[in-house]
Amino acid sequence: MANANPRRISRRRLVKSGLALGGAQIFGPFVMRARAADAVKIGLDNPLTGTYAALGKNELVGCQMALEAINAKGGVLGRPVELIVEESTSGDAGVAVQKARKLIDGDKVNFLLGNVNSALSLAMAQVSNEKGVLHIVPGGHTDAVTGASCHWNVFRVCNTTQMEANAVASALVKEYGKRWYYITPDYAFGHTLEAGLIKAATALGGTRVGGDLTPVGTVDFSSYLIKAQAANPDVILFLLGGDDMLNALKQAVQFGLDKKVHLAGAQQEMEPLEGLSPEARIGTWVMEWYWNQPGVPHVAEFVEATKKRTGRVPTARTWFGYVSTWTCALAAAKAKSLKAVDMARALQDFHLPPEIALGPNPAFYRAGQNQLLASLFVGEAQAKGSAPDDLFKVTKVVDGAQVAGPLEESGCKMTWPT
Amino acid sequence: MTQVVLFNVFNGLIVGAFYALMALGLSLILNLSGVINFAHGGFLALGAYLAYTLIPYIGFWGALILAPPLTAVLGLVVERLLIRPLYGQDPLYGLLLTFGLAYIFEDVTRFIWGAQSVPFQVPAWLMTSLSSQLFFITGYRVFMVIIVTVAVGGLFAVLKYTRLGMRIRAGTRDLDTVSTLGVNVRVLRSLNFGIGIYMAGLAGVLAAGLLGLSPTIGANLIMPSFVAIIVGGLGSLLGTLIGGLLIGVASGLAAVYFPSATEAVIYVMMGLVLLVRPRGLLGEEGRMH
Numbered sequence: 001m002a003n004a005n006p007r008r009i010s011r012r013r014l015v016k017s018g019l020a021l022g023g024a025q026i027f028g029p030f031v032m033r034a035r036a037a038d039a040v041k042i043g044l045d046n047p048l049t050g051t052y053a054a055l056g057k058n059e060l061v062g063c064q065m066a067l068e069a070i071n072a073k074g075g076v077l078g079r080p081v082e083l084i085v086e087e088s089t090s091g092d093a094g095v096a097v098q099k100a101r102k103l104i105d106g107d108k109v110n111f112l113l114g115n116v117n118s119a120l121s122l123a124m125a126q127v128s129n130e131k132g133v134l135h136i137v138p139g140g141h142t143d144a145v146t147g148a149s150c151h152w153n154v155f156r157v158c159n160t161t162q163m164e165a166n167a168v169a170s171a172l173v174k175e176y177g178k179r180w181y182y183i184t185p186d187y188a189f190g191h192t193l194e195a196g197l198i199k200a201a202t203a204l205g206g207t208r209v210g211g212d213l214t215p216v217g218t219v220d221f222s223s224y225l226i227k228a229q230a231a232n233p234d235v236i237l238f239l240l241g242g243d244d245m246l247n248a249l250k251q252a253v254q255f256g257l258d259k260k261v262h263l264a265g266a267q268q269e270m271e272p273l274e275g276l277s278p279e280a281r282i283g284t285w286v287m288e289w290y291w292n293q294p295g296v297p298h299v300a301e302f303v304e305a306t307k308k309r310t311g312r313v314p315t316a317r318t319w320f321g322y323v324s325t326w327t328c329a330l331a332a333a334k335a336k337s338l339k340a341v342d343m344a345r346a347l348q349d350f351h352l353p354p355e356i357a358l359g360p361n362p363a364f365y366r367a368g369q370n371q372l373l374a375s376l377f378v379g380e381a382q383a384k385g386s387a388p389d390d391l392f393k394v395t396k397v398v399d400g401a402q403v404a405g406p407l408e409e410s411g412c413k414m415t416w417p418t
Numbered sequence: 419m420t421q422v423v424l425f426n427v428f429n430g431l432i433v434g435a436f437y438a439l440m441a442l443g444l445s446l447i448l449n450l451s452g453v454i455n456f457a458h459g460g461f462l463a464l465g466a467y468l469a470y471t472l473i474p475y476i477g478f479w480g481a482l483i484l485a486p487p488l489t490a491v492l493g494l495v496v497e498r499l500l501i502r503p504l505y506g507q508d509p510l511y512g513l514l515l516t517f518g519l520a521y522i523f524e525d526v527t528r529f530i531w532g533a534q535s536v537p538f539q540v541p542a543w544l545m546t547s548l549s550s551q552l553f554f555i556t557g558y559r560v561f562m563v564i565i566v567t568v569a570v571g572g573l574f575a576v577l578k579y580t581r582l583g584m585r586i587r588a589g590t591r592d593l594d595t596v597s598t599l600g601v602n603v604r605v606l607r608s609l610n611f612g613i614g615i616y617m618a619g620l621a622g623v624l625a626a627g628l629l630g631l632s633p634t635i636g637a638n639l640i641m642p643s644f645v646a647i648i649v650g651g652l653g654s655l656l657g658t659l660i661g662g663l664l665i666g667v668a669s670g671l672a673a674v675y676f677p678s679a680t681e682a683v684i685y686v687m688m689g690l691v692l693l694v695r696p697r698g699l700l701g702e703e704g705r706m707h
Contacts, residue, residue, distance in 0.1 A: 054534040212677035223673030275535025
């Protein structure tokens with residue numbers, strides 16, 4: 001039956017529109033700020049929409065808090081500092097690179113910050129290295145950033161995935177068993193984290209009984225959980241990030257898997273824990289920074305300041321943003337210059353002052369790798385803690401320097417510009 | 419292995435039922451008004467967040483009953499103010515409008531309720547598995563399938579047996595004739611839009627209970643629904659239903675054999691259907707142009 005009505009949507013049009021929708025999701029909105037003359041510029045190229053929106057926004061809060069503190073103390077080399085924010089999207093390296101070029105070539109930023117997504121961090125690092133701009137990666141974890149793909153100008157605040165794996169592996173083998181099943185997101189971060197855990201577990205006599213690579217943004221994890229259960233492991237490891245972690249844990253608890261198998265992972269964050277109902281806050285994890293650190297100087301002030309600003313406690317992401325922005329100011333101050341090479345040299349083995357390190361162990365950028373080694377917090381997610389925001393029970397604080405492994409193993413061969 | 423496959427087929431049907439619920443609302447609007455409602459996911463998220471806001475006052479059940487019609491009312495307002503002027507124009511306008519709306523909805527939910535996920539509580543007795551063997555069949559999922567069945571059955575009954583339903587069906591075939599016969603097409607389109615958005619709101623509440631709630635919930639679920647429509651065949655609600663179930667099963671099976679392709683497989687299915695049977699499984703021949 002032919003249809004002559006011209007207002008009708010044809011199938012062909014629907015398919016085209018679907019493709020357009022998929023394509024257009026790449027181009028998110030962007031944010032720009034008014035800028036002062038002769039200010040020192042920090043460009044943040046980080047996700048504000050998509051899977052990593054919550055993480056990216058908390059890093060932004062940290063950056064803004066540091067920015068205000070730096071400007072209140074007279075800025076960088078006597079000049080005011082401004083932050084230019086660009087939306088990188090949560091997963092499109094093309095957009096992130098284009099925004100990085102815009103920040104460097106168009107805005108002439110002195111520092112580049114970003115990205116939450118490991119793959120985007122690596123892509124941005126290529127650009128920043130080509131342009132010779134000091135680049136701080138606040139929270140992209142894949143080993144390569146300060147490993148095989150390291151650059152003289154790229155520094156990283158969050159841990160390598162291998163450090164997280166090393167920190168949690170011994171606790172898991174000792175307490176819960178050696179047969180592990182992996183649910184791993186299918187991109188750089190997941191791959192290296194799984195490889196790191198396998199390496200750490202093998203050293204302790206553990207085996208991998210199975211695993212699945214799940215696409216980023218998976219909504220329904222039930223089919224993976226069915227497989228995991230069938231493999232009958234001692235521990236199911238959830239190596240997911242953001243909303244993926246939330247969905248997976250929620251479904252695992254609905255299926256009662258937590259009563260049969262121990263659920264764990266390497267990296268856990270406040271953001272997904274806050275989105276979980278109390279009964280789903282379970283498992284053994286590593287936090288890279290935690291707000292409840294009784295007795296550690298300056299932490300309480302930082303928590304209060306963040307609460308005043310956002311109404312919530314700071315998360316590791318807030319801290320990443322805070323440290324990254326402060327690192328820019330400290331590097332310039334120590335080098336007495338805004339030349340990237342001078343600042344990068346000044347940051348070799350540079351120790352953060354305690355009011356920025358905000359942890360029990362020393363925090364410093366290891367020379368020859370540009371990786372920050374600080375404290376890792378191993379423990380259990382909890383339904384109820386000392387305060388409504390106390391969602392994690394720290395059982396052991398691990399010194400980053402103890403789990404980083406020797407420098408040679410990082411795979412980083414750094415070449416400096418002549 | 420056979421057991422894992424069987425489990426995943428079964429589980430795929432449960433998930434597919436959910437995709438079908440979303441796709442049916444989308445399909446309804448598309449068939450009658452020719453609007454590809456990209457904002458459908460936005461309405462879904464809105465329905466879920468409305469329920470989340472209502473739960474402390476009226477409980478889960480109250481929210482389940484109240485949030486979808488509230489979403490539908492919002493849908494009616496949007497239809498009246500923004501979409502109605504575009505009827506009869508090139509469908510591209512409606513598409514661009516709803517596309518923009520989708521972004522606005524997502525950011526509005528982010529602005530009001532925060533970028534972070536929020537916990538969405540459903541009654542505890544629904545959250546347990548019914549059997550330790552078939553552990554993936556939780557009370558909530560059974561409940562979800564029942565609701566979807568009731569909603570889909572209700573929708574088909576309305577379309578088949580009521581005057582409104584008859585007019586919607588007739589309008590889907592030939593709106594001009596229906597209009598000539600004295601039916602108020604504006605009201606018909608509004609009501610039809612409202613029903614479609616009601617389905618989105620309902621899907622939102624159900625999804626939030628299963629997955630937790632974040633502003634991207636709608637964006638994550640909308641693409642499978644589009645695929646369900648294309649696979650099932652444009653113009654056929656039954657086709658949409660079958661399309662939803664099929665892609666659910668397909669992605670479940672992909673998880674067994676090739677886990678990283680669970681998302682890709684639904685697009686591969688779409689491609690295959692378009693190549694082999696371009697009008698979709700039950701699509702009308704007439705929509706092939």
